[in-house]
Each structure stands twice: as structure tokens, then as C-alpha cells.
Amino acid sequence: MNIYVLGATGFLGKNIMSHFKQRKNYGLYGFSSNECDLLSTTDIKSCLSSLDENSVIIFTSAITRIIDNSYNSLSKNLNMVMNLCSFLNGRKIAQIIYLSTIDVYGLVGDDEVITENTLPQPNDNYSLSKLASEFILRQEADRAGYPLCVFRLPGVYGSGDNGKSAISSMVLSAVNNESITINGDGSNLRDFINARDVCEAVEVAFIRKINNVINLASGCSYSIKDISKIILRKLDIPEHNIIFQPLGKFAGIAKRVKHLRFDNLQCKNLLPDIKFVKLDNGISEYLINSGYFKKSGS
Secondary structure, three states: EEEEEEEEOOOOHHHHHHHHHHHOEEEEEOOOOOOOOOHHHHHHHHHHOOOOOEEEEEEEEOOOOOOOHHHHHHHHHHHHHHHHHHOOOOOOOOOOEEEHHHHHHHHOOOOOEEOOOOOOOOOHHHHHHHHHHHHHHHHHHHOOOEEEEEEEEEEOOOOOOOOHHHHHHHHHHHHHHHOEEEEEOOOEEEEEHHHHHHHHHHHHHHHOOOOEEOOOOOOOOHHHHHHHHHHOOOOOOOHEEEEEEEHHHHOOOOOOOOEOEOOOHHHHOOOOOOOOOOOHHHHHHHHHHHOOOOOOOO
16 A cells, blocks of 8 residues: 655645554655645646555645634635546546545534534635535546545644644643743633554545545543643643733634534544544643653653
């Protein structure tokens, strides 16, 4: 089996590349956006000309909300997917695994538990581009007759996130300022998963030839306040060093869903061997790997 990782130098792309470099039974090919610009049909043809029925494409490339959340970024994200599908054009490959986002569900109700049957209602350009990309890839996969596995990801943290994840931002704030600032009262619930969980899920997806949409969530949601307390405790910083900022100061920020809770039954059924990294353990591991002091015994 040959694995082609698109977006191989991004946060998740790097982790996926590192994961499969430890496996000796796969051919591994990784392309950054500089090496294979998916907005260039010439680059796609040059880099992916060797694709065959034993090839799996892992699509991690995207212009994220952090970089740009405009109509222009939406258009570019769609063009990347359409250019790939135009190149494939019925070509038989083994599978595509596409990393999408739970943001496609939009502003779900505070008490709603999200499943794969929850109606998608994207509320910004980034989430809309992801949902539309899923649809385009599904059309091509069904037409050509190979499986497409879509992972809708919640917040992901881990090696190499460099301040881009919420947990990384909180850790950096705690280390640099000995405090963590939270917008609002910190009651918002989130289900963060470790990058290792994503890598293992991707491998299982092509081993099992999964042809479905999966919310890759642990099913365990924590409040932002409780996550902050875990980080401060492990750094031996008093919990009262959490600073709460009134939401009124952030009126210009795009509205985000308050609580994220998941029923991950489909994930468990399709990925029965995946054991999600517990958040407490994952934060300890993150602090150690980042070179930060971890309180003994925590």
C-alpha cells in the first residue's frame, strides 16, 4: 500500500507522516503546499502521476480559519478539492481519507448531543468549504468506486501544534504569564483529542477500507475552566491565576458554538480498537514533550 499525504508539513500532516514512517510495510509520500500546490493542476499531475489502485490519499490540506476565513479562502479550499477530483476523473485508487471539521454542524443548541446524523449547518466560510469539499469528494469516490472516509475533527492538540490549538495557547499563556485568560465564564464544553488519536484512526480507516463519515470524538467533554485547572495544576501554578474576560470585549469575534457534546457510537463501532488518549494524560505528555516542567506525581 502506498500512502500519499497532502499537506504533509502542516500540524496534522507532520504527525501523520511521523506515524507512518514507523511502519515499514507502506510506501510513504508526503507533499507540502510548496511541493504540490493543489491550486495548480500542473503540480498535481507531476506529484500524483504514480497513483494506482494500491494508493491511499490522506487529504489534510486546507486554508484554516486562523489563516483566513474569507470568501477567497473558501474558494481556494474548494478549488484544491475540485482540482484533485478533476485529475482523478474516475481513476481507480484504493481510498481517500479527508480531514474535515465538526464545525460543519454550526451553532448547535446548548443541550444538543452531536451525532453523524445531526444536520450540518455551517455558519462561516471555513466550515462551508469543508462541507462542500466532503460533497465533491463523495461524488468522485462514488463515481469511481473507491471508499471515502471523512473524519470530522473537534479540537486537536499534540506535537507541533505551536500555539495553534486551544490547549497549546493555554499552555503557552500559563508558562509565559503564570496565568490563563478565558473569554467568558469558562463553562463552554469541548472534546479535545490528541494528534496520536487522529493518526491511529487514519491507519485503521484504510486497513478497514471505511467508507463513511465519522465524528472523531472521544465522547468526553470538559469545560474550558476545568481544562485550564488541569494545566495550571501540572505546572504547579495556583488555580486562582485563571483570568475571566467578559465576552463583551470580544464582540467582533465570529460566534462559536457554546457546548460540544458527542455521541461517538459510530466512531466506536467503525474504529473499535481506538483508545483515545485521556485528556489528563495527554496534557501531561504534551508538557513533557514540550520541555515544560511537570509537577511530580501529577
